[in-house]
Amino acid sequence: MKPLTFYTNPNSRGRIIRWMLEELNLPYDVELMHFGGNIKSAEFLALNPMGKVPAIKHGNTVVTEGAAICAYLADQFADKGLAPAPDSPERGTYYRWLFFAAGPLEMATTAKAYNWRLDSDNCTSVGCGLYNDTLNTLETALANGPYLCGEQFTAADVYVGSHISWGMLFGTLERRPAFTDYVQRLQARKAYSRATELDDALAKTMEHQ
Known part of the structure; x- marks a missing residue:
């Protein structure tokens, strides 16, 4: 390897x-x-x-x-x-939400964090559009759960779930039931717990350097 x-x-x-x-x-x-x-x-x-x-x-x-x-x-x-097969109908869904989080969601929550103006005058020129439209669209992605690609957990859940979790933590994303339920499912995964423990330990080590 x-x-x-x-x-x-x-x-x-x-x-x-x-x-x-x-x-x-x-x-x-x-x-x-x-x-x-x-x-x-x-x-x-x-x-x-x-x-x-x-x-x-x-x-x-x-x-x-x-x-x-x-x-x-x-x-x-x-x-x-951790990705739908190339010929799976879920492959497009996987790419859609993975890059939705990297584009519109990242933009919308960053604008929220820094009080950037997003309104009817400029929303058509901004990739995320209006903040609520972005969140409403994200909520539809979780409607057919438990994961973004239905029953299959994928890398898109890792990426999108992280953004939702941090957005709610820092107040840039509303704590809607669909979001909180989704994050709870993801954070119950063993790999998530291992990753968190490793990074928390690394952060503590840095404090003493």
């Missing part, structure tokens, strides 16, 4: 990829990146010129951006069943 290196900081979206890796249950190495430190080093910038985490290196392949990493890993390790 090609070596897999995970570049992360536990106080970042790297937690999404940690969870994804634990769902895959594969060996991987961890490179801890420090904000204001080695995350801006020439070595890391050669991998990701943005100087941000998460990132992975799988053999000679570098992948950045959370949604892209989730999709890449699900396809590379297709035997783990």
Whole structure:
């Protein structure tokens, strides 16, 4: 198996990829990146010129951006069943909501967090449209659960579920019953618990460095 290196900081979206890796249950190495430190080093910038985490290196392949990493890993390790088969009717659903979270949902919740103006004057020019429209659309994604692709848990649930969980935690996403029920189902997974324990322990280690 090609070596897999995970570049992360536990106080970042790297937690999404940690969870994804634990769902895959594969060996991987961890490179801890420090904000204001080695995350801006020439070595890391050669991998990701943005100087941000998460990132992975799988053999000679570098992948950045959370949604892209989730999709890449699900396809590379297709035997783990974290993506619908290419010929499955759920394959389109999987891509739809994975990238809905990376685009409109991320934009809408960021706008909410920073009080950016989203209204009838500019919503047609903004990818997420109106905030409530984005949330209402997200809610429809959960209507045929328990997961985004029905009975199959996928990488899209890892990515979308993380955004919903954090949005509710930080107050940028309403605590609708559909959202809270979905997050509770996801957080009951063993891989989620393992990932959280690993990142919480890593965060404590950083406090004493």
